[in-house]
Amino acid sequence: MDLEELRVIENFIWLIPLFPALGFVINGLFGHFLSRKVVGRIACGSVFLSLVMSFLSFLALVGMPVGDRVLHCRCFQWIKVGHISLDIGFLIDPLGAVMILVVAGVGFLIHVYSIGYMAHDKSVARFFTYMNLFTFMMLTLVTGESILLMFVGWEGVGLCSYLLIGFWYESHANADAGKKAFVVNRIGDFGFLIGIFVLFWSLGKISGGKVWTLNFADLAAHIHLLKDVTLGHAIGIGMFGLGSMSVLNFVGICFFIGAAGKSAQIPLYVWLPDAMAGPTPVSALIHAATMVTAGVYMIARLNFLYTLAPLALTVVAFVAGVTAFMSAIIGLAQNDIKRVLAYSTVSQLGYMFLAMGAGAYAAGIFHLMTHAFFKACLFLGAGSVIHAMSDEQDMRAMGGLKKWMPVTHWTMLASTVALAGWPLTAGFFSKDEILWKIFESHKVNMWHLIPWALGVAGAFLTAFYMFRLMVLTFYGECRADEHVKSHLHESPPVMIWPLRILGALALVGGFIGVPYAMSRGLFPNFFEEWLHPVMSGTLYGTPAVEHGLQGHGGSGAAGAHHHVEAVEYLLMGMSIIIALGGSAISYFIYTRRQEIIEQFVQKFSNLHRWVYNKYYVDELYEYVFVDGAKRLMRILAWFDLHIIDGIVDFTGRALVWITALSGKIDYDGVDGTVRWIGNETIRLGSITKLIQSGRVQYYLMIAMGILVGIVLLFQFMG
Known part of the structure; x- marks a missing residue:
């Protein structure tokens, strides 16, 4: 097929977010009058159609020359003020294609799982209405051609998180959790808005009024105009002594404040663990494929800005390293199975932002994708366990469930080893790449060794607390009471098949991003090659390339490793030892020597109390x-x-x-x-x-x- 034939689909990419919107409208208006089965089919079918369109868009991009891989559709004019014009338009490039496949693909599996999980809920129509709205907003966020349209989706997922976390609003705790998520996200969004305003005004002023835009492609083409511009020069005021600060550093930090709220980074992470109040499919959707990854995607989309903002990247790296480490420590002491996974999500988001802070944007998106596979599987598996345990979530009341729930056990084990970073699993490839990139970036900024060390420590803790979860849940003697034991059973097929698919992806999904150090050139790193046109700036003709786009630890460009240093193999071996060692130590202690934990808790009771209560941050x-x-x-x-x-x-x-x-x-x-x-x-x-x-x-x-x-x-x- 020639290029023109392949581009036919770009006239229809607006259907990708539209299909879930139609599901939202139909179930919202008529769901009360429809049967549960029909409501579920409408909800799942709408997301499946988005997935099909996403896959067709991906195939169209694959068939295009590398330098032409952009699908762009402008629907209608949105805002027109003087010379300023913004359209409702959608953009899909290699980065967008990854995101829509992850959002629609994992989102579809979660929707299917929800049919079984919510089978007996009295408000199933309202649930699927909210789920479709959530998916619509997330797809709008990742396909919008401008920051402003992204912000519409950004605010939309914030609203939907409030609706879904507080879905069972009859409980005050659930309602409060929803409000907490909404309020904390608004704090972050205030920083995001300031960043948008300053970027828009600065670019327009410095360009002499010629570039008033918020479109990503236009920003990429003109961002070099702000390379050495100070805040005082751009907006005319000192702003509390910040006048000498670079505009791009200031804007980058403001955007990261928004990302910290949406993607649960310190200090705005406190809403995410409380999000467990919602139904388990909501936890999977929020924590794996949608809302919490929005901040990571935003920085990757604005890579041309952050590459010219070294101070902002350093802030991102340090906050990410502390978040990854501190939240992993909290995960050690939690007993609620979903709460352990929640802090695991906060920690893994820290790793994604570590990659962003190192300028390794492709590595961060790679971990975003693999994390979506194994974390969605873990949350859905936890939902399967809770479903079988008559809504019990305390792991101390479980144990021995492998006997009754073999499929849930094996799929969760596959996802656990992937999250722990066992060799050749998806998590190993993506997390090892991040740790190598953040270490390599210390050549540009030696202070990056601190977040690298925090990331290494967090990797060990991750392996430890995840195997603690597996042992307490599936191994040993069952600690449930006789009534619960009598009702233990494997989940129905509609819940099991999404687990099987996600578990398989958790094991093999990383092979599309095998680093050069492992393959030695036998086969390319497909994922980095795929994102290279976006991350290198060549796709949009970004002049920032010549100003050092590759200079911050590598952007994930193809062919970046023509020479593999010995230290890379050393760090890879260290990652393997950490993953296997943390898992083995945890398995040994919790299966044979639990008294070690009891003695530790007694000896360091104050420390345990602080960690158990999450440092009393709340x-x-x-x-x-x-x-x-x-x-x-x-x-x-x-x-x-x-x-x-x-x-x-x-x-x-x-x-x-x-x-x-x-x-x-x-x-x-x-x-x-x-x-x-x-x-x-x-x-x-x-x-x-x-x-x-x-x-x-x-x-x-x-x-x-x-x-x-x-x-x-x-x-x-x-």
Whole structure:
């Protein structure tokens, strides 16, 4: 097929987000009147159609020359203000193709699984309505051609997370968890908005008013204009002493604040563990394929900006390293099976951002994809366990479930070894690549050795707590009571088949990204080659390439490894030892020497309490921000009541007094004077009327008398 025939599909890529939107509308309007089976088929069918369109778009890109792999469809004009114009348009390039396949593919499997999991829920239509809306918003986020359209999807998944986490809103804890997710995400989104405004204004001003745009392709082509521009020069103010800071560093940090909220990085990670309040398929959708990966995708999409913002990349790397390590420690002490997986997600997102901080954008997206496979499988497997255990989530009440749930056990084991980073699994290829890239980036920034060390430590802890989860759940004696034991069973096929598919992908999905150091050139790193046009800037003609796009630990460009250093093999061996060693130690302790853990907890009870209670970060936020806000509101209420209202009340009373005084002055002074003049006029008139007899002789006599009086007066005075 020639290029024009392949490009036919770009006129229909808008259908990718549209199909789930149609499912949302149909189930939202008519789901109450439809059977559960029909509702489930509509929801799953709409996402499946998106998956088909996504796959066709991917095939079209594969058939195109490397430099032409872009599908672009503008639907209609959205915003038109002067010379500023933004369209509703969709863009699919190699990066977008990966994202839509992950979102639609894993999302479809989760939808299918949900048919069985939510089979007896009274609000199944509302559930699938929200799930379809979530998928629509996520697909809009990853296919939007501009930051503004991305932000629409960004806010949309935030809304949907609130709806789905608080799905069982009858429980106050669930409703509070939904509100917490919504509020924390709004904090991050404030930083994102500031970044959008500053980037838009700076580029427009520096270009002399020629480049007012938020389209990704246009930004990539013109971002070099801001390479050495300071914040003070771009926006004209110092902004709390930040005037000498690079615009791109400032914007990059602002965008990362938004990513920290959406993708649960320190300090905005606290909402994600509480998201476990929602149904388990929601946990899988949020934690694996959709919302939490939005921040990682955003940085990868804006790689041309971050490559020119070294300070922003350093901030990303350090926050990611601390997040990966600290959340892994918390995962060690949790007993709720879903909560362990939640902190695992926070930690693994840290690894993705570690790759971004090293400038290894392709490696970060690679781990995003492999993580979607094994983490979705783990969450759905946890849902299968909870379903069999009559809604019990405490691993201390489980054990021995391998006997009753063999498929769930084996699929979760496959995903566990992948997450732990066992050799040749998907997690091994992607995580090892990240650790190598962040280590390699210390040649540009030696401080990157710190996040690398945190990442290595986190990898060991990951292997340890994941095998702790497997042992406590599936091995040993069953600790459930007899009533629960009598109901133990494997999940139905509609829940099992998604587990099988995801478990298989967790094992073999990494082979599309085998690094050069392992293959020695026998076969290429398909994943890096696929993303190379986007990450190198060649696809959009980004001038930033010549300014050092490859200079931050490697962007994941194909052919970056013409020479493999011995240290790379050393680090690879270290990763294998860490993964296998952490797993073996955990298995040994929890199957044969659990007293070691008990002794450790007794000896370091304060440390255990701190870790178990998640460093009391939630309590700290509650005291500082929530209670602090309440205290501030009480102070403001007192100030309003006693000061503002006091001033208003005093002013009112003073006005009443002044009005009364002015009324008295008006009545007794002004009106009194008028009345006196009137009364005196009347009295004088009553006197003078006596001389008004009407007789002329009488008048002449009076006149003569007056005249004589005047003459005598003058005579007397003279």
